[in-house]
Amino acid sequence: MKKDKPNSAENQDSPEIFNKTVLKKIQQARMAQPSTEELISGILAGEINALSRAITLIESSNPNHFLKANEIINACLPHANQSIRIGITGVPGVGKSTFIEALGKHLSNQGKKIAVLTIDPSSSISHGSILGDKTRMEELVKAPHVYVRPSASGETLGGVARKTRETITLCEAAGFDTIIIETVGVGQSETAVHSMVDFFLLLQITGAGDELQGIKRGIMEMADAIVINKSDGDNIQKTALAKTELGRALHLFPSKKSAWIPIATTCSAKTNEGIIEIEQMISKYIEQTKNNGSFDSKRAEQNEFWLLETINDQLKHHFYSNTEIQDILEKTKKAVQNNEYSPFAAAQLLLETYFKSKT
Amino acid sequence: MKKDKPNSAENQDSPEIFNKTVLKKIQQARMAQPSTEELISGILAGEINALSRAITLIESSNPNHFLKANEIINACLPHANQSIRIGITGVPGVGKSTFIEALGKHLSNQGKKIAVLTIDPSSSISHGSILGDKTRMEELVKAPHVYVRPSASGETLGGVARKTRETITLCEAAGFDTIIIETVGVGQSETAVHSMVDFFLLLQITGAGDELQGIKRGIMEMADAIVINKSDGDNIQKTALAKTELGRALHLFPSKKSAWIPIATTCSAKTNEGIIEIEQMISKYIEQTKNNGSFDSKRAEQNEFWLLETINDQLKHHFYSNTEIQDILEKTKKAVQNNEYSPFAAAQLLLETYFKSKT
Numbered sequence: 001m002k003k004d005k006p007n008s009a010e011n012q013d014s015p016e017i018f019n020k021t022v023l024k025k026i027q028q029a030r031m032a033q034p035s036t037e038e039l040i041s042g043i044l045a046g047e048i049n050a051l052s053r054a055i056t057l058i059e060s061s062n063p064n065h066f067l068k069a070n071e072i073i074n075a076c077l078p079h080a081n082q083s084i085r086i087g088i089t090g091v092p093g094v095g096k097s098t099f100i101e102a103l104g105k106h107l108s109n110q111g112k113k114i115a116v117l118t119i120d121p122s123s124s125i126s127h128g129s130i131l132g133d134k135t136r137m138e139e140l141v142k143a144p145h146v147y148v149r150p151s152a153s154g155e156t157l158g159g160v161a162r163k164t165r166e167t168i169t170l171c172e173a174a175g176f177d178t179i180i181i182e183t184v185g186v187g188q189s190e191t192a193v194h195s196m197v198d199f200f201l202l203l204q205i206t207g208a209g210d211e212l213q214g215i216k217r218g219i220m221e222m223a224d225a226i227v228i229n230k231s232d233g234d235n236i237q238k239t240a241l242a243k244t245e246l247g248r249a250l251h252l253f254p255s256k257k258s259a260w261i262p263i264a265t266t267c268s269a270k271t272n273e274g275i276i277e278i279e280q281m282i283s284k285y286i287e288q289t290k291n292n293g294s295f296d297s298k299r300a301e302q303n304e305f306w307l308l309e310t311i312n313d314q315l316k317h318h319f320y321s322n323t324e325i326q327d328i329l330e331k332t333k334k335a336v337q338n339n340e341y342s343p344f345a346a347a348q349l350l351l352e353t354y355f356k357s358k359t
Numbered sequence: 360m361k362k363d364k365p366n367s368a369e370n371q372d373s374p375e376i377f378n379k380t381v382l383k384k385i386q387q388a389r390m391a392q393p394s395t396e397e398l399i400s401g402i403l404a405g406e407i408n409a410l411s412r413a414i415t416l417i418e419s420s421n422p423n424h425f426l427k428a429n430e431i432i433n434a435c436l437p438h439a440n441q442s443i444r445i446g447i448t449g450v451p452g453v454g455k456s457t458f459i460e461a462l463g464k465h466l467s468n469q470g471k472k473i474a475v476l477t478i479d480p481s482s483s484i485s486h487g488s489i490l491g492d493k494t495r496m497e498e499l500v501k502a503p504h505v506y507v508r509p510s511a512s513g514e515t516l517g518g519v520a521r522k523t524r525e526t527i528t529l530c531e532a533a534g535f536d537t538i539i540i541e542t543v544g545v546g547q548s549e550t551a552v553h554s555m556v557d558f559f560l561l562l563q564i565t566g567a568g569d570e571l572q573g574i575k576r577g578i579m580e581m582a583d584a585i586v587i588n589k590s591d592g593d594n595i596q597k598t599a600l601a602k603t604e605l606g607r608a609l610h611l612f613p614s615k616k617s618a619w620i621p622i623a624t625t626c627s628a629k630t631n632e633g634i635i636e637i638e639q640m641i642s643k644y645i646e647q648t649k650n651n652g653s654f655d656s657k658r659a660e661q662n663e664f665w666l667l668e669t670i671n672d673q674l675k676h677h678f679y680s681n682t683e684i685q686d687i688l689e690k691t692k693k694a695v696q697n698n699e700y701s702p703f704a705a706a707q708l709l710l711e712t713y714f715k716s717k718t
Contacts, residue, residue: 311710
């Protein structure tokens with residue numbers, strides 16, 4: 001330790017007894033940091049405190065935490081997978097929070113235990129655009145057996161998705177039987193959510209008349225239901241029209257493996273109109289897909305998807321973070337864009353550089 | 360050489376002069392194998408023989424040929440990229456060959472030079488399902504300045520796509536101003552074709568009433584036009600109805616970067632009804648996209664797409680062909696599907712094995 005360090009304990013005029021107190025407090029704090037075993041048994045006993053601490057380990061970038069988190073996840077796995085997972089997406093302003101609050105309260109009244117998670121890859125830029133202000137879902141968090149956890153931030157979508165997916169496992173092991181995952185649909189986040197839920201719901205509001213132009217490419221094919229929110233007051237007629245138009249559009253897509261026919265419907269999260277029906281629709285979906293086996297096969301497919309997706313992500317990450325590749329990539333891209341070089345020959349060159357390099 | 364080899368020249372009773380003749384012929388054949396430089400100048404002079412030989416080099420799995428092919432492609436690149444590239448897809452039975460023949464003859468009559476290529480990743484299984492019988496497009500191949508080349512076969516989609524994309528470059532350098540690429544849409548082949556053409560056309564026929572259920576997921580979003588073929592005789596009314604329905608469906612998709620509004624129309628490749636209008640529609644598209652800059656920006660994006668796609672393909676190929684990975688992959692997949700192991704932890708394990716291995 002440098003002798004001239006001004007704030008070190010040794011240089012202060014405090015009596016010896018103070019330093020001992022500080023030391024004891026640090027030791028106690030260390031003692032209070034629960035072991036992996038304690039966290040596991042805490043989670044399995046449904047303790048929110050243990051659950052939250054374990055999720056923090058999942059979200060941590062510390063390699064030690066990573067190992068601990070994996071240990072906890074693997075211990076939780078046999079106790080997980082018993083919940084219903086519902087994905088909810090929609091652009092900002094459609095009322096996702098209010099909707100989740102209304103649906104969540106209805107489920108809570110039925111005795112369900114609900115965990116609400118978010119996927120928000122934009123939060124690193126906007127500093128938490130979805131759940132940044134903690135006042136949201138104010139009423140829902142007060143309901144019994146409800147756990148609201150905002151997204152891990154400052155990450156790639158792949159990273160956020162992994163953390164959310166593993167958080168689902170812990171929440172399920174802690175006894176939550178309904179997991180709601182919300183996303184604002186930045187980048188490919190709705191695809192990520194779709195790949196980790198049983199039921200995928202697109203929330204909409206009525207627009208300037210052409211209801212479909214506002215819907216992001218590909219998202220309608222993923223939806224098990226489109227719910228037009230804010231169907232209240234002067235808006236009721238407009239939402240009814242939108243329901244008809246969207247219902248017709250949904251019909252145009254090829255049928256799903258689950259044999260489920262996607263539904264367009266309306267609701268008002270404000271007045272609670274239609275919320276019960278939406279809960280019943282989801283129950284019907286779960287019943288139907290459990291009966292025809294597609295519920296389980298979809299989950300098995302989703303697990304394999306995340307295995308292969310993670311491998312692919314990491315292979316690319318390893319390639320693009322190679323310093324030799326970084327040195328030449330932009331120049332190569334430009335040359336390829338300008339037809340100075342065939343894309344395939346250029347790729348070959350980069351790959352040779354990569355595989356020869358020692359990193 | 361084994362002395363008892365029954366058919367070797369030395370053991371035959373033929374006079375010495377015969378063996379010399381054979382030898383000379385072999386030498387001549389070797390001499391006739393043109394150099395890379397000869398092939399390049401031949402292609403640039405529009406010689407079909409040189410073009411065909413160079414494409415054979417592209418299609419070869421011999422590493423020497425690969426190097427030669429790359430040399431030729433790079434020499435051709437500055438002379439390429441001046442054509443219009445048209446992609447045509449549709450399920451078997453919609454009449455792709457007849458349609459291409461009709462469109463091709465019309466273009467040929469206008470003095471265009473047309474190359475027809477195919478992407479058919481299924482050909483390794485079905486032994487050439489698209490152009491296996493060489494009697495197809497019989498009339499078109501007789502037209503002046505028309506070159507028909509079937510797909511490279513026995514390959515992955517990535518391999519076939521690369522070869523087709525590089526064949527386009529050679530055809531363009533050889534002076535072909537219209538490149539038509541046909542695919543039956545097996546696997547992701549229509550996505551591959553879409554990523555190498557300027558105009559993407561989906562060919563359809565009328566079905567049992569619900570025109571849209573038969574269309575493969577995602578393909579409608581890619582189409583710049585849907586053409587309902589076989590609009591002749593008793594079929595005219597049905598195709599007109601399908602045109603209306605498909606036109607409405609196309610309208611539902613978000614608008615394209617090119618600002619082009621996709622069109623549904625009808626034709627009869629048999630009677631030539633509508634073929635001129637389709638050619639005019641494509642010309643209008645090219646004019647519009649060249650004017651608003653999206654023609655060039657789309658091509659630059661496509662080049663970058665193939666660069667990144669090839670890198671990703673090869674990274675995955677390298678990973679999955681690793682013997683240590685192959686030994687444990689299936690078992691790991693099963694464990695993940697059955698929730699015995701988290702997909703992310705399993706991926707991590709596989710990746711560690713891969714990066715530690717020496718191959």
